Amino acid sequence: MSTAREAKEKVVSEFKDKLGRAQSIIFTSYSGLTVEDDTALRRKFKEANAEYKVYKNTLMWRAAQELGYNDLKKYLEGPTSVSFGYDDPVTPAKILVEFLKNNKGLELKAGIVDGKLVGPEEIKALSELPSKEELIAKALGSMKAPINNLVYVLSGTLRSLVIALNAVKEKKEA
Incomplete structure (x- = not known):
């Protein structure tokens, strides 16, 4: 050949x-x-x-x-x-x-x-x-949003709990 x-x-x-x-x-x-x-x-x-x-x-x-x-x-x-x-x-x-x-x-x-x-x-x-990278970023952002919201709600609840506990502590000390 x-x-x-x-x-x-x-x-x-x-x-x-x-x-x-x-x-x-x-x-x-x-x-x-x-x-x-x-x-x-x-x-x-x-x-x-x-x-x-x-x-x-x-x-x-x-x-x-x-x-x-x-x-x-x-x-x-x-x-x-x-x-x-x-x-x-x-x-x-x-x-x-x-x-x-x-x-x-x-x-x-x-x-x-x-x-x-x-x-x-x-x-x-x-x-x-959208490119593959853009789709992955959007998917990760969608998955991350509920976790961020949960952390935000929990941190607000914990903050309120700490304030309430401090108020009880101050009341008992007084």
């Missing part, structure tokens, strides 16, 4: 692995993106423990077919970049939609979220959801 073929099979295998591991995958057209913007975008993905890459469309299509994503073919034309969200499905959508607000040259094509093919509007809607 030729080395070129082996290299292509390695890329297909890598892409299949990432498709299988990622909670969300978003395909974009990057034809008008400058090198500086591309570098900044990659940095944002890296900081968020997500990934932004460019693969050959034919190799992405081959991997997608092997995993049963046959409807993806029409989105794999022209310059196509792909982003992967491993820890949180919302992260890539948030990064891309925020980037689109201030930069031209990038266009949402489609995505795969929980194994389902979605369009640009669903990706934008996904970007408006």
